[in-house]
Amino acid sequence: MVEILNRRAADSGFHDRLNVISKDALKTEFPQFDLVVANIPYGISSPLVAKLVYGTKSFRSATLLLQKEFARRLLASPGDSEFNRLAVNVKLVADVEFVMDVSKRDFLPCPKVDSSVVIIRPKAEIPDVNLDEWRAFTRTCFSKKNKTLGATFKQKKKVIELLRLSKQKGPNTENFVSDDGCHSGEDDDDEEASGVDDLCSSSCSEMEMSLFKEKITQVLKSAAFEDKRPCKLSNEELLHLLSLFNQVGIYFHDKTVPNNADDAAAAAAAAYSSQQQFPFV
Numbered sequence: 527m528v529e530i531l532n533r534r535a536a537d538s539g540f541h542d543r544l545n546v547i548s549k550d551a552l553k554t555e556f557p558q559f560d561l562v563v564a565n566i567p568y569g570i571s572s573p574l575v576a577k578l579v580y581g582t583k584s585f586r587s588a589t590l591l592l593q594k595e596f597a598r599r600l601l602a603s604p605g606d607s608e609f610n611r612l613a614v615n616v617k618l619v620a621d622v623e624f625v626m627d628v629s630k631r632d633f634l635p636c637p638k639v640d641s642s643v644v645i646i647r648p649k650a651e652i653p654d655v656n657l658d659e660w661r662a663f664t665r666t667c668f669s670k671k672n673k674t675l676g677a678t679f680k681q682k683k684k685v686i687e688l689l690r691l692s693k694q695k696g697p698n699t700e701n702f703v704s705d706d707g708c709h710s711g712e713d714d715d716d717e718e719a720s721g722v723d724d725l726c727s728s729s730c731s732e733m734e735m736s737l738f739k740e741k742i743t744q745v746l747k748s749a750a751f752e753d754k755r756p757c758k759l760s761n762e763e764l765l766h767l768l769s770l771f772n773q774v775g776i777y778f779h780d781k782t783v784p785n786n787a788d789d790a791a792a793a794a795a796a797a798y799s800s801q802q803q804f805p806f807v
């Protein structure tokens with residue numbers, strides 16, 4: 527294809543205006559660009575979209591042919607069954623417009639899946655939020671997207687993780703944890719709790735854990751988030767919740783351990799980010 531393209535450009539007298547880069551799109555640094563128009567391999571949709579919208583290169587728009595289901599997830603709004611972390615993270619920094627569906631029968635040979643064309647346009651202004659922390663926060667919120675936030679943040683593993691991070695990052699840890707609401711020995715019904723006791727004993731006491739858990743619960747209750755599900759929340763609501771956590775010294779960090787396609791996308795782009803000094807994924 528590269529040869530044909532170069533030959534056609536030469537035949538039309540445009541050869542000196544065409545630079546074909548034949549490299550892995552995920553591993554290669556893009557030159558400065560304005561427009562993307564691409565029929566991409568569907569297997570790299572997530573990391574490629576992440577690289578485009580979270581990269582440092584500012585561009586006008588990307589018109590992409592995507593697998594229909596992936597396009598629906600990008601376009602989904604809170605409350606839609608397809609709404610997930612991918613949509614949340616992309617919508618924070620870009621607008622996505624649906625253009626058209628393309629039937630698999632329009633291709634020869636006929637592929638297994640239908641496609642859709644979308645246009646992604648980076649937002650002129652993005653919210654003032656630490657984007658690494660945002661990604662870690664949405665990973666936590668959407669780890670069980672149909673669970674309530676109260677249930678998600680009650681998980682022992684998550685409480686320990688956040689407590690340790692807050693102790694590292696917080697300006698004055700002692701002030702974060704009040705003496706109220708201590709219920710040491712509380713039974714935790716968290717299925718992820720096993721295997722974290724060592725982690726806890728090495729870094730924090732059961733008492734600290736209980737108090738910190740209570741602090742998390744208070745944040746969730748203060749703005750009526752406890753019974754809400756992440757898949758129904760707008761980005762404004764999620765940003766508000768993150769700021770409430772930060773206000774009481776609770777911070778999130780990015781583990782970049784992929785356990786599904788979206789996490790893999792974020793991790794791939796994060797790896798790219800760290801190599802290329804991108805500000806965030």
Ligand SMILES: C[S@@+](CC[C@H](N)C(=O)[O-])C[C@H]1O[C@@H](n2cnc3c(N)ncnc32)[C@H](O)[C@@H]1O
Pocket residue numbers: 549550551552565566567568570
């Ligand atoms: C859906 S086809 C589109 C081909 C052509 N652009 C077209 O529209 O007919 C996707 C193309 O991307 C190439 N490809 C796959 N993975 C890639 C990657 N990581 N970086 C760059 N190109 C890749 C494939 O070899 C394939 O030629």
